Amino acid sequence: MQPTKIQFLLNRLYQLNPPTRIELTLDRIKRLLKDLNNPEQKLSNVITVSGTNGKGSTCEYLKNILKEHGHSVHVYTSPHIVKFNERIFLNDHFITDDEFETLVYEVDNANNNQDITFFEFITAVAFLAFSKQQADYHIIETGLGGIGDSTNVFNKPVAQILTSISNDHLEYLGPTLKDIVRNKCGIIKDNTNIIISKQTFEVMGYIDSELKKNASKKLILSEDYQVSQEGNNMIYQDDFGLMDLKMPKMKGKFQLENAATAIQALRATGLALDISKTSEALSKTELPARIQEITKGNLRNHVHDENRLIIDGSHNKDGGKELAEYLTTIQGKKRIYFVLGMLTSKDLKGYLENFSSLVTEIKAVKLRENFYETDEIIKVAREFGIHTNPTKNVASGLAQLALQDPESIIVVCGSLYLSGAALELNI
Numbered sequence: 001m002q003p004t005k006i007q008f009l010l011n012r013l014y015q016l017n018p019p020t021r022i023e024l025t026l027d028r029i030k031r032l033l034k035d036l037n038n039p040e041q042k043l044s045n046v047i048t049v050s051g052t053n054g055k056g057s058t059c060e061y062l063k064n065i066l067k068e069h070g071h072s073v074h075v076y077t078s079p080h081i082v083k084f085n086e087r088i089f090l091n092d093h094f095i096t097d098d099e100f101e102t103l104v105y106e107v108d109n110a111n112n113n114q115d116i117t118f119f120e121f122i123t124a125v126a127f128l129a130f131s132k133q134q135a136d137y138h139i140i141e142t143g144l145g146g147i148g149d150s151t152n153v154f155n156k157p158v159a160q161i162l163t164s165i166s167n168d169h170l171e172y173l174g175p176t177l178k179d180i181v182r183n184k185c186g187i188i189k190d191n192t193n194i195i196i197s198k199q200t201f202e203v204m205g206y207i208d209s210e211l212k213k214n215a216s217k218k219l220i221l222s223e224d225y226q227v228s229q230e231g232n233n234m235i236y237q238d239d240f241g242l243m244d245l246k247m248p249k250m251k252g253k254f255q256l257e258n259a260a261t262a263i264q265a266l267r268a269t270g271l272a273l274d275i276s277k278t279s280e281a282l283s284k285t286e287l288p289a290r291i292q293e294i295t296k297g298n299l300r301n302h303v304h305d306e307n308r309l310i311i312d313g314s315h316n317k318d319g320g321k322e323l324a325e326y327l328t329t330i331q332g333k334k335r336i337y338f339v340l341g342m343l344t345s346k347d348l349k350g351y352l353e354n355f356s357s358l359v360t361e362i363k364a365v366k367l368r369e370n371f372y373e374t375d376e377i378i379k380v381a382r383e384f385g386i387h388t389n390p391t392k393n394v395a396s397g398l399a400q401l402a403l404q405d406p407e408s409i410i411v412v413c414g415s416l417y418l419s420g421a422a423l424e425l426n427i
Contacts, residue, residue: 006097009104010084016118024148024183029120033153035110036124039131043074043138046154047265050145050184051163053319054197054258056287057250058163059139061262063089064281069274072135076126076151078119078143081288081313081420082427088126091135103128119143120150147186159193159265163258165203166318167347181206188214193268196220197261198254219264227260229253234282236260240267246279251291252326259285289313289419291326297426302398304406308334309398311423313416315342317350323413324354331358335408339397339422341365342372342414348380351414356384360408363397364390367418394422 033040047062049055059077066073075089088095095103103125111121123143130138142151165184167177181203188194194216196207204220211218219225225238229247234256236243243263248255259282267273286292294300294309303309308330314323327336336359342348364377374390381388391397394412401410412422 004097006084006100009101013104013118013121016116016121024144024146026148026150026152028114028116029123029150029153031114032107032111032116032120032124033127035112036107036128039124040127040153042131042134043127043154044134045137045269046140046157047137047159047161047269048140048142048151048154048157048187049161049163050142050149050187051161051197052145052166052180052184052316053314053322054163054254054261055141057255057258057285057290058161058197058262059141060285060287061248061259061282062137062139062265064285065262065266065273065278066137068277068281069271071137073137073139074130074133074135075139075141076123076130077139077141078122079416081416082423087122088129090129090133095129099129100125117150123150142187144183145187146183149187152187155189157189157192158269159195160188161195161197161261161265162188162199162207163197163261164254164318165199165207166316167350177202178206182210185210188216190214190216192216193265194218195261195265195268198222198257217268219268221257221261221264225260225264227256229256234259236263238264238267243273243275243278245275246283248282249284249286251293252322254322255290288423289416291323294426299395299398299422299426302395303402303410306407307402307405308409310409310411310413311419312411312413313419314413315346315351315415317347317354320351320354323411324358327358327409327411331409335360335405337401337405337408337410338362338414339365339391339394339401339410339412340377340414341367341418342377343417344370344372346415348372348377349383352381352384352386355386359386361401361404362386362388363401364388365392365394365397365418366390367415367421371415371418394418395425 063073063075072091080086085094107124142149228235234245234247248259289311292311340362364374378388
């Protein structure tokens, strides 16, 4: 099959010659943006979203609430799940191949063969795209999210969100949880609104220490804004008052926290939110691979009608905890099986310990070179008493498990990349 235009461009960009190890510095991106006449300085009402878990969902809630209220919005997120275009949203559409091609050549000419990483290059493409089509708001999800993250180039964001922070990207932001928090907080500016979602007691202590000299207004979940579920409604409350809202469409208790954090960020900027429009936005917001139940598509051909099939991109200890809590609520008398693969940079043991008494069997997959060998997954899973054996790919794993137990719950999980590969099969 011939590569598409965007695949051809991406294959070239993946071969950029970055430093041997990714050096988290702003020098390269600032140089490139300057050579592009600083497109980031033309963007108004910037909201940055940093953290470990929940960033993508929070960005999506922000986008849909704003659009429901009639505002134009550009959004930059990563990574993508199925198509690369998902990373750059231009108010009413993902960036097209033609738009992307034009911008890549413009950025490439400005870069003039100087050292740049793939993420820095794509960040410059996104900011240049945004500057050419002005919008009311700009939602920017950080990459690794550290002090040297290439999105850390905005001096006056109107709000900055810290979603749940936990151990991840230790090789770049660590080696300790305290180091990770320090890096995540390093993107926070003075004279903004800081919205802090659910954190552990330990992490909140580190955040307090890092931001104690920052005079910006800090708004903390469960202290300055609250959220709960009452029946089929989401109840949100802050100093501006109470909102009785529809439940978010996305599954999991943590989605209430992500939605509430988005609402607080927008209200903190002075935006008046209509309850009906906000409800509508929450009830239709969805993202692939966030506890996504597959009810139709080609993937269903590999399982039985009575199998429940879920795709979830969780890939760290806290993400696994949220998935385990959700599965517990829907399990009933059904057995639960996983098709699982994971990047070697992730904490496989920390992830799997959430499922020691929940999962009956795992089919282990090695998606590509930087994924755990299936033997390694088998070894770790068996430490938790989970029967595990290898399978060659997602489709094969699904078919084997469905044959064993045609009324079970089967979950593809452990990696956003594995989730993306599964969803590509579903088209």
